[in-house]
Amino acid sequence: MINIQIVTGDSRPIFKQIVDGLRMEIAQGNLPTGTKLPSVRGLAMQLTINANTVAKAYAELTSQGLLEARQGLGLFVSEPRQLLSEEEQEKRLTGAVDAFANEIAYLEFSDQEILERVEAALTKLGKGAPENGTKRG
Amino acid sequence: MINIQIVTGDSRPIFKQIVDGLRMEIAQGNLPTGTKLPSVRGLAMQLTINANTVAKAYAELTSQGLLEARQGLGLFVSEPRQLLSEEEQEKRLTGAVDAFANEIAYLEFSDQEILERVEAALTKLGKGAPENGTKRG
Amino acid sequence: MINIQIVTGDSRPIFKQIVDGLRMEIAQGNLPTGTKLPSVRGLAMQLTINANTVAKAYAELTSQGLLEARQGLGLFVSEPRQLLSEEEQEKRLTGAVDAFANEIAYLEFSDQEILERVEAALTKLGKGAPENGTKRG
Amino acid sequence: MINIQIVTGDSRPIFKQIVDGLRMEIAQGNLPTGTKLPSVRGLAMQLTINANTVAKAYAELTSQGLLEARQGLGLFVSEPRQLLSEEEQEKRLTGAVDAFANEIAYLEFSDQEILERVEAALTKLGKGAPENGTKRG
DNA sequence: GTGGTCTAGACCACT
DNA sequence: GTGGTCTAGACCACA
Structure with a gap:
């Protein structure tokens, strides 16, 4: 389910x-x-x-x-694979970061607070674990 | 202008x-x-x-x-004043962070790389000055 | 129109x-x-x-x-750009070539005849012109 | 088997x-x-x-x-016999070539690269034996 | 007027 | 029963 x-x-x-x-x-x-x-x-x-x-x-x-x-x-x-070129990935990351920054620019949170939130969200996705280097589960 | x-x-x-x-x-x-x-x-x-x-x-x-x-x-x-309640701000930050994480979940960037990008974007916005405006810490 | x-x-x-x-x-x-x-x-x-x-x-x-x-x-x-990773492009070319070969395998044309037809079709697309190296007009 | x-x-x-x-x-x-x-x-x-x-x-x-x-x-x-008219074969080849060209038009491969792949695929099928089956020269 | 989204319902190819 | 395609018609956000 x-x-x-x-x-x-x-x-x-x-x-x-x-x-x-x-x-x-x-x-x-x-x-x-x-x-x-x-x-x-x-x-x-x-x-x-x-x-x-x-x-x-x-x-x-x-x-x-x-x-x-x-x-x-x-x-x-399906088997995980990277469809996008590095250039396109770069473009999308930049776009997402800019959009995110604009979205929260007017809120009264410190940079540190925001970064901690982002880090927690990324960790939850299981990304960046250095012991195996894979992106998914 | x-x-x-x-x-x-x-x-x-x-x-x-x-x-x-x-x-x-x-x-x-x-x-x-x-x-x-x-x-x-x-x-x-x-x-x-x-x-x-x-x-x-x-x-x-x-x-x-x-x-x-x-x-x-x-x-x-107009005169600056706080329109959003803390609760509302919290909600918007959480929403923005979740949306951002989801947006980039499938890209091949490390957590560190992403955090650096976000930090750079926040710094560029001139936020995070510790003398005011933080909600915590 | x-x-x-x-x-x-x-x-x-x-x-x-x-x-x-x-x-x-x-x-x-x-x-x-x-x-x-x-x-x-x-x-x-x-x-x-x-x-x-x-x-x-x-x-x-x-x-x-x-x-x-x-x-x-x-x-x-839009401005032409390459969305796909090299790996993905490779995969798609291989798939297209295999499908094409299967499609015509039972027809009575010589390899040379087929290659000439393919070359003509590619030329018509304006690809591979060595004097400028661009993929589109 | x-x-x-x-x-x-x-x-x-x-x-x-x-x-x-x-x-x-x-x-x-x-x-x-x-x-x-x-x-x-x-x-x-x-x-x-x-x-x-x-x-x-x-x-x-x-x-x-x-x-x-x-x-x-x-x-x-069953006994081999030619079921497709020359006209029908011509039509199918043209269709297949057009579809193939369209399929790969947006990939970053040179004409030469593509032709080599097609030739390799045809050779693998064991076609192109000059002693029979060619329609033209 | 423009594209984007959603619903409802139908038909088709494939397994 | 499965996804894929198409039609018809409605509503919304944006410029």
Whole structure:
């Protein structure tokens, strides 16, 4: 059973919430390579949303290389691989950092406080563990 | 003369870039309390964008209390005051950190690399001065 | 006016025909960087198909980095850039070559004939011109 | 024993992989005219796939004239004969070349690199023997 | 007017 | 039953 929460008050569209939620689950190792995902219609029923919305989220993750479809069988978590060129990764990191900085610029938190929060969030993703050097679980 | 950069490649809509840009200018003291802002049409011409877009940004900032209208005279930078409760600020920081972490979870950067980038971005914003504005420690 | 033909007898889905058609037009330099594309609804009317189908094709090209949306203004041909890692490019080339070879394996053409056809098709795309080294027009 | 590889990561559906694989084996002479094919269930077990999928592949090849059923005895490789007109072959080659060129147009490989890959793939298929089967010079 | 999102419902190919 | 495609029609944010 996939554990995803759809929040109607969220600024993100529904399909994005699913994409983010599943990406997080995969990053944290809760959905290891080869795991079968719930069917489009099944997850749609579970979340009480339209099947097309789930299909859109799955399609997004498939194009990102995190999932792969086996015809008539369903969708599965695929072998992790890096789709993006270094240049593109650099660009996305810079964009994300800038957006984040802008988002919190007007809040009254110290740099140290913010950095600690970010570090905690990154650690939760299981990234950067020096003892094995892998990015996922 | 207001110094704001509009970037078409940015993921933020233009009005949001103006809001963020002006908020930054005010936070950094480049636009002290009482400064008159350029007219909607004037700023629109300067940035070569639609006047409605500037108006929307001004409306947003006014409703947030950073600007105030003086009938027939234009918009002015208002007296600084804290509009967001601690609870609200906490919520926004948590949301921003989570969104940021998710955004970069799949990129091949180490925690250290990411933290350095974030720190650099925060420093660039002129935040973190220990003499004021911190909520903890 | 974009010149795309939708063939109902084609094995490719409609949105894929649009993606391929536009990618070809861009690759051949008929749609230089910065060109505004016809609106989703406009192209849908022109091709007498559903607007969602056009939107899906545009979304695909946007995620591939060939187009970029400017909110409220429309879609534009973006600066060419390489989104994919070398590893991923290698994988896709190998896949395409294998699929192509399988597709024509049972036809009675000589290797030389086939290679000439492929070379002609590549030349038509304006690739590999040694005098400037760029991939696009 | 039929020697076919089913690749789950392949873009082609499984039944197509079987069709292509068997056509290849027949073209290369590994399955001469009159050879009895394994039963639907036997091949399905060997490849660990659904029997319906094998049946569909066999039906496809039978309708194409490469296999023929002998009542109660099973399926056999049939007498080779040319089923496709020159016009049809020409059409398929052109289609395949166009699709291939489009597929790789956006990758950063030189024409020469691509042609070498194609040539290698064709050579591997054992095609291009000059003593027969060429349509032109 | 522009693209983006979502719903509802249908049909198809594949297993 | 599975995902993929397409249609029709609605609503929203942005310029």
